[in-house]
Amino acid sequence: MRPLLSVQGVSKRYGAHIGCADVSFDLYPGEVMGIVGESGSGKSTLLNCMAGHIAPDAGKVIFDTRADGPKDTVTMSEAQRRMLSRTDWAFVHQHARDGLRMGVSAGGNVGERLMAVGERHYGDIRGKATDWLERVEIDATRVDDRPTTFSGGMQQRLQIARNLVTGPRLVFMDEPTGGLDVSVQARLLDLLRGLVRDMGLSAIIVTHDLAVVRLLADRLMVMKSGRVVEAGLTDQVLDDPQHAYSQLLVSSVLQV
Amino acid sequence: MIQLKDVSKTFTLHNQGSAVIEVINDVSFDVAPGECVALTGASGAGKSTLMRMIYGNYLTQAGTIRIGDVDIVRAEPREIIALRREFLGYVSQFLRVVPRVPTLDVVADPLRALGVPADQAQERARTLLAQLNIPERLWSLSPTTFSGGEQQRVNIARGFAHAYPTMLLDEPTASLDAANREVVLSLIEEAKGRGAAIIGIFHDEAARARVCDREIDVSAFTPGLSSSSEAVGQTQETAA
Amino acid sequence: MTEYNFAYLDEQTKRMIRRAILKGLAIPGYQVPFASREMPMPYGWGTGGVQVSAALLTPDDTFKVIDQGADDTTNAVSIRSFFERTAGVATTTATSEASVIQTRHRIPEDALTENQILVYQVPIPEPLRFLEPRESETRKMHSLEEYGLMHVKLYEDISRHGHIATSYAYPVKVEGRYVMDPSPIPKFDNPKLGNMAAIQLFGAGREQRIYALPPYTQVVSLDFEDHPFEASKADHPCGLCDATDSYLDEVIIDDQGGRMFVCSDTDYCTARQAAGHKGKDAA
Numbered sequence: 135m136r137p138l139l140s141v142q143g144v145s146k147r148y149g150a151h152i153g154c155a156d157v158s159f160d161l162y163p164g165e166v167m168g169i170v171g172e173s174g175s176g177k178s179t180l181l182n183c184m185a186g187h188i189a190p191d192a193g194k195v196i197f198d199t200r201a202d203g204p205k206d207t208v209t210m211s212e213a214q215r216r217m218l219s220r221t222d223w224a225f226v227h228q229h230a231r232d233g234l235r236m237g238v239s240a241g242g243n244v245g246e247r248l249m250a251v252g253e254r255h256y257g258d259i260r261g262k263a264t265d266w267l268e269r270v271e272i273d274a275t276r277v278d279d280r281p282t283t284f285s286g287g288m289q290q291r292l293q294i295a296r297n298l299v300t301g302p303r304l305v306f307m308d309e310p311t312g313g314l315d316v317s318v319q320a321r322l323l324d325l326l327r328g329l330v331r332d333m334g335l336s337a338i339i340v341t342h343d344l345a346v347v348r349l350l351a352d353r354l355m356v357m358k359s360g361r362v363v364e365a366g367l368t369d370q371v372l373d374d375p376q377h378a379y380s381q382l383l384v385s386s387v388l389q390v
Numbered sequence: 391m392i393q394l395k396d397v398s399k400t401f402t403l404h405n406q407g408s409a410v411i412e413v414i415n416d417v418s419f420d421v422a423p424g425e426c427v428a429l430t431g432a433s434g435a436g437k438s439t440l441m442r443m444i445y446g447n448y449l450t451q452a453g454t455i456r457i458g459d460v461d462i463v464r465a466e467p468r469e470i471i472a473l474r475r476e477f478l479g480y481v482s483q484f485l486r487v488v489p490r491v492p493t494l495d496v497v498a499d500p501l502r503a504l505g506v507p508a509d510q511a512q513e514r515a516r517t518l519l520a521q522l523n524i525p526e527r528l529w530s531l532s533p534t535t536f537s538g539g540e541q542q543r544v545n546i547a548r549g550f551a552h553a554y555p556t557m558l559l560d561e562p563t564a565s566l567d568a569a570n571r572e573v574v575l576s577l578i579e580e581a582k583g584r585g586a587a588i589i590g591i592f593h594d595e596a597a598r599a600r601v602c603d604r605e606i607d608v609s610a611f612t613p614g615l616s617s618s619s620e621a622v623g624q625t626q627e628t629a630a
Numbered sequence: 631m632t633e634y635n636f637a638y639l640d641e642q643t644k645r646m647i648r649r650a651i652l653k654g655l656a657i658p659g660y661q662v663p664f665a666s667r668e669m670p671m672p673y674g675w676g677t678g679g680v681q682v683s684a685a686l687l688t689p690d691d692t693f694k695v696i697d698q699g700a701d702d703t704t705n706a707v708s709i710r711s712f713f714e715r716t717a718g719v720a721t722t723t724a725t726s727e728a729s730v731i732q733t734r735h736r737i738p739e740d741a742l743t744e745n746q747i748l749v750y751q752v753p754i755p756e757p758l759r760f761l762e763p764r765e766s767e768t769r770k771m772h773s774l775e776e777y778g779l780m781h782v783k784l785y786e787d788i789s790r791h792g793h794i795a796t797s798y799a800y801p802v803k804v805e806g807r808y809v810m811d812p813s814p815i816p817k818f819d820n821p822k823l824g825n826m827a828a829i830q831l832f833g834a835g836r837e838q839r840i841y842a843l844p845p846y847t848q849v850v851s852l853d854f855e856d857h858p859f860e861a862s863k864a865d866h867p868c869g870l871c872d873a874t875d876s877y878l879d880e881v882i883i884d885d886q887g888g889r890m891f892v893c894s895d896t897d898y899c900t901a902r903q904a905a906g907h908k909g910k911d912a913a
Binding site: 152212213216222233237238239241242245246247248249250251254255256257259277278 | 668761770774775777778779781782785786788789790853854855856857
């Protein structure tokens, strides 16, 4: 089996400050990897380098494209990269309003990616949008409502529907449950777990919430000061952390 | 089926003066198909620690732990995930699930992960829940609100949903009444009957005598201070 | 004529504008930035169109200006007299006699010829503007042909109104490449944009953009398979000339709810009346 994503020596500096340094790993189809670390540890920088939002200073991000096999997304043309981001990748932002068009109806939000890849049948687009609203547990009657009228949890679920409608293979998530009520978080986590399993998605989840990675991620990477200090099976890293920083991180979580 | 060779484990506590604590020293044993081996030893001897090492939950510093063809000590995370999904079952003492997910889906989940269609997986889940005397009216509720004994039985149903070729059982009969204890023991006998290799921890001596073919006293491999090793590991239970 | 350079603008400015026009013609539908000048009229009164016309006009040209199809509105009259005074060119109201026609919000009803140029006044050249406010992003979308958003707008129309309610400035795709705002012409005029014999030039003064359609360019109005584009107009004949094929203005004639529909193209209507056609409201 070939990795879906192969990150090789990715580094990004902001002047003298290190964003992330020399990060390498392979992600295989169907794998879910969590990246944890405190604020400023470089996990979001890394995520944005992988998703093509910022260009790394060094390193390769090789994605196994459907048409041409493994290709370095750092050096491919912006047109190709943006096409990948519409067809094969999804990006779930922490704040739904960063990932939604707030002035466009729920149906239009979900349908945008379909229209972007050339679908031109209104009835079909609307049908698929409605299906997806139901899959993310939003009542189909809300299809013409704008996300401004939705609760935070619904907005986040709408963002997920909007991202998954074109059947991507790799989902980037940046603190997907951040800012949501605990009860809403649980519902979202269950939904994400089901979607990842049923669609065979690979995912990279950046979060500082260890409970989230325990439930969603197969693998875990712990970052500190831009570097990966420990990586491994999620429950092993959480239950038997080896690095001093991982031990500190795990032991710092308040037990309920 | 399960083979441990020269297995050792230490905990290094970086945030407590980098204290290094040896917990398991040089364990070797095999478990054959259809065989059930009990881990014994006083509380704190390292039974659960060893079981967690075999499951890949704790990192093993030295030796090899072979489950089928996979050496857990050196396997990639995805290999361990695949092994756990298809080959290696684990019934822990505590239930850890996503809140609000119905009991029926919790039990069906291991089969769904194997790609079994939802209706078939739920059918198997119903059978097990009925067998373990979980009232049907509870099936649509999340088990997080259940009593300790009910949670334990949901956990067992989940652990036996798929016919794993190898299984780890951590106190499967604790906190069960006689009737349910009997159901669990027959489930274990059934698994042995189809050739599963099983490692179990049983405080219940009668249960141990009934289902286990051999005993391994873990305290023989625990260097010195056997009483503190249990406290060293995280108190959190692993995700089942 | 000693006070002004010919056609008001200095020669260097006209050269700069001509270059933008040529580039626009070379890349149909692409918005070419240009250094728009201050003109002796406010933005919104056709400063873009006037600069394009100024760069085009030669002493032999015959110039026509229409505003919503009419030659006799204030704006049309002022621009016409502006060029009468600054260029001394002949002017006309007859579509067929004009070599350069500057227009706001209409395409003349009579088919134009290869000897004519149609200059549109454009308020907002960017068709994606109301969906994506960032200029940097819309430019990128054009360069990468990411036009899904344009259909989102039409989708929203249908979901809200049951049909595509956009009735003017209806977006088009040019030669299968650039999505273009045809300026606020009624969508009734959209079919005339494509395969037109005349050169079409679009000038946006405030936004500093020029774009163009060379003769016989393919122009397709965006739509959905199950909601195809329709060039609609009011379902009446002209009250003055009885034409059934022209775009109509609704005119309120009293405070009792009385109204009449008349051709918005005054030249077309006048010519038909002169030829003996008579509508029900004609005096």
